[in-house]
Amino acid sequence: MRNFLSFFFILISFFSFAQRRTISGYIYEKGSRESLVGVNVYNPDSKLGSTSNIYGFYSLTLNATDSVLIRWSYVGYQTVEKKILLKENLHLNIFLESSLQLEEVVISGEREQKVSEEVRMSVVGIKPQDVKAIPALLGEKDVFKALQLMPGVQKGTEGSSGIYVRGGGPDQNLIILDEAIVYNANHLFGFFSIFNGDALKSIELTKGGFPARYGGRLSSVIEMTMKDGNKQKFSGEAGVGIISARLLLEGPIVKNKSSFIISGRRTYIDFLMQPIIAAQTGGSSVGYYFYDLNAKANYDFGNKNKLFLSGYFGRDKFYMNEKMSREDRYKAGLFWQNSTATLRWNHLFHNTLFSNASFVFSDYTMKIYAENKSNNDLFSMQYVSGINDYGLKYDLYYHPSPNHSIRAGINSIYHVFVPGAFVLKNDFFEDDISMSKKEEGVETSIYIEDEIKTLNNKLRLNPGVRLTSFFVKDQHYISPEPRFSSSYLIKPDFALKASFASMSQFLHLLSNTGIGLPTDLWVPSTPNIKPQKSWQVAAGIGKDFFKNDLSLTVEGYYKKSDHIIGYKEGASFIGISEPGQSSEFNWEQNITTGQAWSYGLEILFRKNSGRFTGWVGYTLSWTQMQFDELNFGEKFYARYDRRHDISLVGIFRLFEDITLSGTWVYGTGNAVTLPKASYIPMPYNEDGTMSNGFWGVVSDYGDKNSFRMSAYHRLDIGLQIHKKKKKTEHTYEVGVYNLYNRQNPFFYYLTTVDSGNNKTKNVLEQISIFPLIPSLSWSIKF
C-alpha cells in the first residue's frame, strides 16, 4: 500500500512538474529539538512559500536551479536564511534559535505571516508563552480566557472559561488536544479550563471558513498540540499560585531521538483546610480539589518515521463526608473527569508526501452521589453520565508544487454515550430503582482540500469537501459538507477575503440553564433527533501596516443553524418526579429542536512587535433562536446573545526584566428569563368547576430571555519581574483582577421583603462574585 501510494504520487509529480525540485524537512527549536508549528518557509525570488504543519514538517517545490535563497522565519525566533543548490530534491532539517531580544517575544495571535497573505480567514493563533503574559483570575493563566479576548469569541457568565463563538453554544466547539476530543474543558464549574499552558506547543482557534479537514461541530475548532519534550537535556518548570501548584519535567529518553514531557497541576487548599475542618466538625470532611496531568513520549526513527504517545488525565471533585456515629454516616459528592490518549505515527513517503496515522481514545464521566446510613437503613443515590470515544485517523499532506498543497484523509470514531444512569436504593421503598441508558454511534468522515495559489500569487483559494456519515440505532445519516475560502491581494499589504462552510454535528450537549453544575449531557443524533447543521458565509479585509508592524482585520459573517436542540420548558436533566415514573425516563422526551440565526461584525486591530504590543477587538453581533415548543414558537434571543463585546489588551516591556500588562473587557449583559408578574391560576377541576387547588400563585414570565442583565466590564493588570540566575530563571508576578471592583452579575434571583402591614415587596437581587482580587505567583525554570 505504501509503495503504491508513493509510486502514484511520484508519477503525477513527474509528468506534471518535470522541472521542479522539492526541499523538505522538519523544523525544530535549537536546543530542545521541539518541532515548530507554522514556521514560514519562503523564497523571495519566486515569492513562493509554505508553512510547517503541526508536526513541524515543511515542503516547498521550486524550479530546479543552481542556487536559491530560502528563508525560515517564525515569531520569537531568529530567522534562518540559506542559499541552497537545488538540482535535486533535498531533505533539510532546520533549527531555529529562540530570540534573545524580549521585544521580539510578542503577544501575538498570529504567526509572522501577515494577515493579508493568509488565505484562511476567521483564524486566531495564540502562543502558550503569550498567554503567560496576560493577567488572569487568581493568577491562573488560562488558554481559554486568552481566547475570549479575541473578537467573535465570548465568555458565558462571570469567570467562566466557556467559549461562545459567533453565536454558537459551548457544545458547538470542537476541542482537540493532540487529536483527541475533549468533551468538558472546565475546572471549577468553568472558572478555569483544564488546559495547562506549560505543556502546550500551539493553540489555534478557527471561527469560520473551516478547511475540509475539520468537522463534527458547527461553530469552532480549537486545536491544541502538546510539546514533545526536550530531546537534548533535562529541564523543568514549577510554579505556585494562590489556588494551585504546578510542575513540568521534560528530557531525553534517548538523546536527540526520544523524549518525554510530564506536566501536572493540582489545587492545594483542601490539604491545608482539612485538618481545620475536621477539628471544628468532629471528624467531618468537606472540600474541593482539581488536578490535571499531561504526559507525552516520542521516538524519532529517523527522517521518515516518528512515533508519539500522549495522554491527559484530569478530575474535579466536591465531597462531603460526615460520620455522626458508628451507625450514622452521610456522604455526598460530585465529580467529573476527562481522560484522553493518542498514539500517532508520522511517516514520510516522499519529500512531497507526508502522512499521519492516529489511534485516539477519549473519556468524559460525571457522577453525582449521595448516601445516608442511619440505624441500618440505607438511602443511596447515584447518577452517572458521560461519553467514550475510540477513533482512528489517517491524514495525507501532498505538496506537488508551490501552487498546490493538497490534504486528504479519513477518520472514524466509535462513540459510546451514557446520557444518564440512575440507581436509587432506599430501605423504605419496596423496590430499588435502577435505570440506565447507553447508546452507540459510529461517525466516519473523508475529506480532501487544496490550497491553490494563482494569478502571480495574488489569488489564493482553499476549496474542499468533507463527507461524513453517522450510524446510530439502525439510522444512517450522511452529510456532504462543501467548504471554500479565498483571499485576493489588492495590494501587497491589503487583501479581500471571503469564505463559505457547511457543517454538521452529530453529537449534542444538553445544557441546563440552572446554576452551572456540570450536569450537561452529551447525547447522539438518533432516528428522532436529527443532526445539527449550519452554513456560514463570511467576508472581510486583511490589512498590514508593515512600518509599525500593525495589522487590521475586519470581518462580517452570517450563520444559519438548523436542528439545534434544547431542553423543553419544565424539563430537568434528571427527568423523573417520582420513583414510579423512572421506567419512562428518556432524554429524548426532554428535548426539542429548533433553528438559530447569528450574524455580526468583528474588528481586530493589533500591534505585533516592539516594546508595546497588544490589540483592540470589537464585536457587534446578534443571535436569535426559534423552537416550536419553546416560547410558544416565537423567536427569542439566545442567553449568550451579546450585542457589543470589546477587548483591550496591552503588554508593555517597562525594562528588560519587568513587564506590565493590562486588559479591559466590556460586554452587553446576558439575556435571561425573569417573571414579570404573579397571578392565581384556575385550572379545570374534576367536577367540572374551576379551582386553584394547591397551585397557589404562579408566575407570568413573558417572552423568553427578554430581560437583560447588567453590562459586564472589568480591568485587570499584572506586573512580572524576571530574574535570571546561573541555572534558573525566576518569575514573580503580582496581579489584580477587577481593579475597580465592578459588581458584575453572576446570576439574579427574586426574594421578598416585608413592607409592613401584612404587605410584601418583590426584590430582584444580583449575586456578584469576584470583586477586586489580588494574586501572587512565583515560577521557576530550571
Place this chain on the structure above:
Amino acid sequence: MKKSIQILVLLIIVICGFQSCTKEVFVEIPDNDPKLVVFSYLSPSRDSIQITVSRSVPLNHVIDYEESLIVSDAVVELRAENADWVRLLFHEGEDVYRISRNDFPVEQGRKYFLRVSANSFKTVESSIVIPFYSDINLSFLKVENSSGNGENSIKYFLKFQDVGGVPNYYGFQAWVNMYYGESGNTGVAKQDLYMDGFSWVMSDYVFDGKEKVIAFSSYYFGDGNIGDTLFVKVLQTDSHFYHFHSSLESFGYSDGNPFAEPSPIYTNIQNGLGCFAGYSERVYAFPVAR
C-alpha cells in the same frame, strides 16, 4: 406540588463555597402594568358557564395579603358566532361571573367569543370553537392488583383509538367507589385514581391515528373494599385547554428547581392572562371482574 429529586446538598456546598466572594446588589425591576386574568371552560355538558376574573400583580408592586385579587366590577361578555353579546353577572360569595345554560346554550362545533373590560385595565378578548366529541372506542383491557405492608394497590389498563389526520387533545379522569365497614356496605366514598405518566392531559402528536394504552392506579388500605365498576371521564378538548394545563404542570416541575428550564404558562387571552377553552366529555363505566 410534585418536586424532582434534588441534589440540594451539593447546591448548599456550592453556595457555601462562594459565600465569602458574593455580594448582593439590588437591581431595579422593570415596571409593567397589571393585567386581567380570566379563566373559563365551556362545555355543552355543564349546567352553567362560570368565568373568574382577577388581576395579576406585577413584580415591582407591593403585595397586600389582605387585598383580594378578584375583580368584581368588570364587564364580562360572551357571544356566540353571529349572535349578540350577552353580559354575565358577578355572584358574591362564589367570586365568579355566571350565566345558566338556558340563557346561553353551548353547542359542539360552534365558535364563541369572550370580552372582559374593567377600569384601569386593558380590555381582554379571546375566542374558541367547542370540539366535537368523536368516538374513540375506549375499552377496558385488564386490572392488576398487588398488596403489602397493609396497603393495596390496583392498576387499571384501558385503550382507545385516536382519530387520525386531525390534532386531538384529551383529558382523562377516573374513579371507583370504595366501600368501608364490617359488612362492606356501611359507607361509600369516591376514590380518585392517578393516571400513569406525567400529565392527565395529552396531545395525539406522537400517536396520531393509532391505538393508545393508558393506565390508572390507586393505593388503598386493607379495610376498604374497592367497587367493581371503573368510571372514566374522557374530555376531548381544544388546543388551548391542553396547552394551558400541560404548561401549568411544566411550571410546577420547574418552579423552585435550579436544574430546570423556566416554564412559561400558556395563555390565549389577548392583552391578559388565563385560559378560555372548550371541551366535550363523555363518562364511561366499565364492570371490572377482580
